[in-house]
Amino acid sequence: MRMLCLIFCLGVLxxxxxxxxxxxxxxSDFKKRYGVDYFPKRVKIYRNxxxxxxxxxxxxxxFWTYANxxxxxxxxxxxxxINFPKCxxxxxxxxxxxxxxxxxxxxxxxLRNNSVEIQKNEYEEKKASRxxxxxxxxxxxxxxxxxxxxxxxxxxxxxxxxAHLYYLMGIDAECTSCSNDGGxxxxxxxxxxxKGIVECKCYNNKKIGRPYIQKLVGAxxxxxxxxLIYITTSDYSEAAIKYAKETDVELINGIQLxxxxxxxxxxxxxxxxxxxxxxxxxxxxxxxxIPRDIYIKL
Numbered sequence: 639m640r641m642l643c644l645i646f647c648l649g650v651l652x653x654x655x656x657x658x659x660x661x662x663x664x665x666s667d668f669k670k671r672y673g674v675d676y677f678p679k680r681v682k683i684y685r686n687x688x689x690x691x692x693x694x695x696x697x698x699x700x701f702w703t704y705a706n707x708x709x710x711x712x713x714x715x716x717x718x719x720i721n722f723p724k725c726x727x728x729x730x731x732x733x734x735x736x737x738x739x740x741x742x743x744x745x746x747x748x749l750r751n752n753s754v755e756i757q758k759n760e761y762e763e764k765k766a767s768r769x770x771x772x773x774x775x776x777x778x779x780x781x782x783x784x785x786x787x788x789x790x791x792x793x794x795x796x797x798x799x800x801a802h803l804y805y806l807m808g809i810d811a812e813c814t815s816c817s818n819d820g821g822x823x824x825x826x827x828x829x830x831x832x833k834g835i836v837e838c839k840c841y842n843n844k845k846i847g848r849p850y851i852q853k854l855v856g857a858x859x860x861x862x863x864x865x866l867i868y869i870t871t872s873d874y875s876e877a878a879i880k881y882a883k884e885t886d887v888e889l890i891n892g893i894q895l896x897x898x899x900x901x902x903x904x905x906x907x908x909x910x911x912x913x914x915x916x917x918x919x920x921x922x923x924x925x926x927x928i929p930r931d932i933y934i935k936l
Contacts, residue, residue, distance in 0.1 A: 668732050672754050678745055682735040691728040694757050695746055697739050697919075698723035699927045700936070709929035720932055729754065739928065740936045743919045750914065758917060761927070766917035773910040782892045785899075786871050789840040796840040797823040800869055800895075804836075806902040811836075821857025826865065834865030841872040846889075848877040855885050869895060 664683045669675060677683075686692075700722045704715035711718055722737040727746065736742040746756055758766065789796035797813050801824045804811035810827040814820060826834035837854045839846060846868065854866055866887040868874075873891045874882070882889050890898070925933055 664732070668729075668734075671732075672729070672749065672752065674749065674752050674754075676748065678736065678741055681741075681745075684733040684735070686728055686731050686733040688728065688733070691726075691733075692730060693728070693755050695725065695727040695742065695759055697725050697742060697759060697761060697927075699739055699924075700737075700929075700932050702929065702932070705929070710931050711929075720935070727756075729756070738936055740921060740924055740933075743921065743924060747918055747920075750918065759919075761923070762917050762919055765919065765923065766912045769912045769916050770910055773912070774908050777908050777910065778893060778896055782871060782896050783842075785896075786840060786842050786892075789871075790842065793838070793840060797838045800824060800836065800838045803898055803902060807898075809834075820860070821853050822861070825861075826863075826867075828865070832864040833861070834867060835861055835863045836867040836869060839868075839870045839872075841870055843872060845873050845875045846870050846878050847875045848881045851878050851881050851885070851887055851889075854887065871895060 661683060664685070665677050668683060669677060700720050701709065702711045702718055703721060704712040704718045706712050724735045724737050725739050725742040727734040727736070727742065729749075734745075736745065750756055789799065794813070801811040801813050804824070804826055808829070812825050812827075814823055814825065821837070822835040823838045824836035826836060828834065835854070835858060837850070839850070851868060854868060858866055866885070867890065868882070868887060869890045871892040874889050879889065881887075928936070
């Protein structure tokens with residue numbers, strides 16, 4: 639019996655030794671292949687058994703067994719503990735498993751900084767999309783500011799510009815007299831026989847309030863147009879938007895005007911680029927996905 643126990647113990651020790659040698663060899667091969675010296679502790683490495691998964695990584699975030707609605711620990715429950723789903727990194731023939739998402743993000747960025755190509759994951763795609771939209775809005779605002787700078791001291795030419803825009807849309811448009819516009823700046827004659835009146839304001843930060851819209855509605859008591867349109871390079875107050883809905887007035891703000899200009903006057907696509915340093919996840923980004931009381935423990 640003693641002999642059997644001894645053989646069993648030696649067998650277990652041999653298996654553990656071979657396993658340690660195997661993992662040591664994998665880590666050494668990994669470091670040599672990618673030219674890095676650092677490999678995190680408490681990280682498991684395997685051979686990649688999913689050849690379709692290459693140069694990708696996934697993140698899964700820890701959670702409490704019993705959590706409140708906000709994700710924080712429910713202190714009313716006994717035996718509550720943190721669950722750690724595994725995060726996977728697939729690089730060629732290697733599969734790395736890390737349960738701490740903060741460590742996974744750190745190591746992925748470490749490898750990327752050492753010229754290892756790793757594709758964006760879903761959270762980085764989301765971040766890149768958000769940054770791209772922010773950059774696009776900034777460029778749109780630059781374009782809009784150029785229009786404002788051009789026409790801010792020349793309201794009549796701004797009205798003429800807007801009238802020309804409607805002309806390019808296939809609508810007969812005529813500006814009113816600059817000295818007596820009657821509460822509106824442009825008269826539109828649609829091909830179906832309907833009429834529209836347009837008021838134009840080239841403002842920078844000043845929002846159009848309800849009284850401006852009321853003035854246009856009042857002017858239409860005489861004209862009797864089917865379409866009422868207000869154009870501004872700025873935006874509208876909540877009261878103006880509410881009143882416009884009640885009186886069926888179409889509101890066009892600066893961004894919408896810019897869309898019309900890009901479509902009918904100088905069609906072009908605003909192209910923006912987001913580089914890796916911008917879309918790569920950082921430690922701060924993970925606070926959005928990890929409960930606060932777990933984040934500080936990681």
